[in-house]
Amino acid sequence: MGDAPRKTAEDWRRERAEEAREISDMLTDRIEELAPILLPEGVKAGREWRAGSKGSKSIILASGGRHRRGTYTDWEQGGKGQSPLFAVAELICNGSMRDAVAWSRSFLGIEKMHGDELELARKRSEERRAAEEKRAAAAAHKRARTARGIWHNAAPLEGSPAAAYLEGSRGIDLARLGTFPGALRYRPDVYCKARQGHYPAMVSSLWRLGEPKMIAVHRTFLDVHEDGRVTKAAGVDPVRSILGSWPGAVIPLTRGEAGTRWKDIKEGELVCLGEGIEEGLSVAMVKPAWRCAAVGFVGNFGQVLLPVWCHVVLAVNNDAVGSPAHVAIYGGETPGGRRVPGAIAELEDKGHVVRTAHPPAEFADWNDFLRGIRRE
Known part of the structure; x- marks a missing residue:
């Protein structure tokens, strides 16, 4: 008999991936x-x-909700859900997945488990x-059905309290911009979890470009005052939230000098x-020739899916x-010691030409720049 064929590098990678998935499933079974x-200072x-x-x-x-049982999320690092094994590596093992596997095997009591016992544990995890x-x-x-219901029952932006919010509180002159973005609407009765009731909100549709249906709705809760002013909702944290599967999606805002539909980029x-x-519309006010969109959260920059090769700003x-936001854009080391590539590198890996545009240093963001509000 000849020797058994040696495992290739691909075989080893596949086995390690399968082992990681099995261990994550077993950790999920004991997530409570x-x-x-993992988070000893936490509370339920x-x-x-x-x-x-x-x-x-x-x-x-x-x-x-949006993530399944066992998912670990660090919202300061972009809000991308990760497996429990990743959480062990990040929070206990200084980013080492090898050490995380060893620690998890000990925690689960399977470092000495063999044969039928291990197979039974795997089968139960697969069933769960x-x-x-x-x-x-x-x-x-x-969630997707609820998001579509919120969107399709909302009123057009023009003449609504949402338009008054953008113009009065944010200094965005939609008439001068020349458009009322079709992806923005208004509803007076959107459910707000923080307030446990229905309140006014600017609602926005999110799309994965190239796909035919909206996949999520973004809600910005508002306070409509007796004197006619419309402001961000007070005491609501977060004042903005997304319902649906948003990673990779955008809120289309303006079409720029091309003037074509977003699906026809x-x-x-x-x-x-x-x-x-607000930042996306502020840039459009300053750079009306640019096609502008919003991504919702900083962690979504690198996940955006554009249907063709583009120059991305x-x-x-x-x-x-x-800071977490800076690392999410430019890459670097997270507070847990993990190195991340950043949105620029992720978009470049997809083939796009990428650059960044900052407002002048004395302004915190693009909307402050538009309104002339300098940092103290």
Whole structure:
């Protein structure tokens, strides 16, 4: 008999990926026990275990929202959900996945498990994962249906309190801009979780360019005052939220000098992405020739999917070097010691030509620049 064929590098990578997935599934099975170990300063908040500034780090204990049970999210690092094994590497093992696997095996008691015992543990995890994926798919479908309901029952932006908010509170002259963005609407009765009731909101549709349906709705809650002023909702944190599966999607705002629909972007066009709606519209006021969109959250910059090769301008705020937002754009090291490539590198990897545009240094962001509000 000849020797057994040697494993290739691809074989080893596949086996390690399978092992990581199995261990993550087993960690998910014990997430209620694991969460306080990963975030010992945390507290239980509904179906999540939260810690950090304003609950910026979270572990899902029970599915029902955008992420499934066991998902770890650091909202200061862009809000991308990660597996429990990743959380072990990030929070306990200084970013080392090898050490995370060893630690997890010890935690799960499977470092000495062999044969039928290990196979049974794997089978149970697979069954739980299949059930969890089915529940998550049903929840995602429900969220998408709710998002479309909010959007399709909203009123046009023109003449609405949402337009008054943009013009009065944000200095965005929509008439001078020459357009009332079709992706922005207004509803007086959007449910606000923070206030436990229905309140006015500017609602915006998010699209993955090239796909036929909106996939999520962005809500900016507003206060409509008796004197006619419209401002951001007071005491609502966060004042903005997205319902639906938003990664990779944008809120189309203006068409620039090309004037064509967003689905008809030409290869090589310049596309400007701002973090928020107000920032994106502020840039459009300053640079009316640019095609502008908003991405919703800083962590979504690098995930945006453009249907053709483009010149991409990231209209970013003047965040401090090394801050979570700065690292999300330019790359660097997270507070947990993990190195991330940043949005610029991620978009360049997709083939786009990328540059950033900052407002002058004395202004915090593009909307402050538009309104002439300098930093103190």
